[in-house]
Amino acid sequence: MSNSIVSNILKRINQPDLVRLLSEDLSGTELNTLLLEVFSHKTQALTAPQLLNLYQQNRFVKPGDLPVTALREMEIDLLNIFQQYAFQPLDLSPVTVLGSCSVVATASQNKILSATRGTEVLADATNAIALHICDLKQRGVWATDTPGERLNFSNIHRHLRTQQINAPGFTPHFKIACLVTAGSDIGSFTFEKESLCEHITIMKHVFLNYFTVEAIRFRFLCRDSEYLNSKELARQVKNYVIKILPETEIDIIEVPEKENEYYNGIQYKIDINVNGKTFEIGDGGFVDWTQKILQNKKEKMLSTGIGFDFMYRIKNDQL
Secondary structure, eight states, rough: OOOHHHHHHHHHHTTTTTIIIIIIIIIIHHHHHHHHHHHHHHHTTOOHHHHHHHHOOOOOSSOOOSSHHHHHHHHHHHHHHHHHHTTTOOOOOOOTTTTTTTTTSSSOGGSSBOOSEEEEOSOOHHHHHHHHHHHHHHHTTTOSSSSTTEEEEEEEEEOOOSSOOTTOOOOOOOEEEEEEEEEEETTTHHHHHHHHHHHHHHHHHHIIIISSSSEEEEEEEEEEESSSSSHHHHHHHHHHHHHHHHTTTEEESSSSOOSSSSEEEEEEEEEEEEEEEEEEEEEEEEEEEEHHHTTTTTTTEEEEEHHHHHHHHHHHHOE
């Protein structure tokens, strides 16, 4: 077992097969029942003063440090902008299905706060939206015979991730504003060109009009995937975007410095310049999650996420 801490625990209690027994020999319902009983025993042993001590030690449970009213006002402003472009806002649950990130993407389950009853605390809203889209399609709630028709959703949600990042502005829980577009492949990179151009249009609206920024630039990072030629894809999408939005600055990075198995074809970054400083404020790209969930190679999906808390901090010169 790769996790030495778990190995030491199992050795100490003399139960070397415990993880396998719990994960493989019990059904989800049985495991949940067992864990609920364990947590019940744990809480019965706690006293009220101990709760405060646990609260003080737990970095996941502290309130955010940004002003609530100002943040909510900015949230409404952005959701209204997203809705102007026909991106339907979704009010997601605080939890999603266990494995929502790690099964279809490359995120480690260790970076996500797993919970009981087959759930996990939301760590990436775009994964939850992908499941919502697939559910709509599979149940026939959304079905269309119109080629190129797409589903557009938006969301601003508080996320929680367990990895510790020691950098200014990073907290265990934080808000991300995201856009998701789903559709079908109709050839000639039509979905890719139109959907990414749409997302970039909205990003330019947000940053060039709502906020005071001196410049905005997009970077297309070519990612190996089912696309036979990610460089040609990036070139065609860039040409299309510049044709629709002539003043858009786009750089194509053919050989990115870091590997990334999360995106397919194009990963794109959003850089803004404010008061002479450059900030990487957003990240997005094409993913194969709807393909995997629905087992259909024709399915296409584009996601964009922007650091909502960072937007507030940048706007108010707090970074």
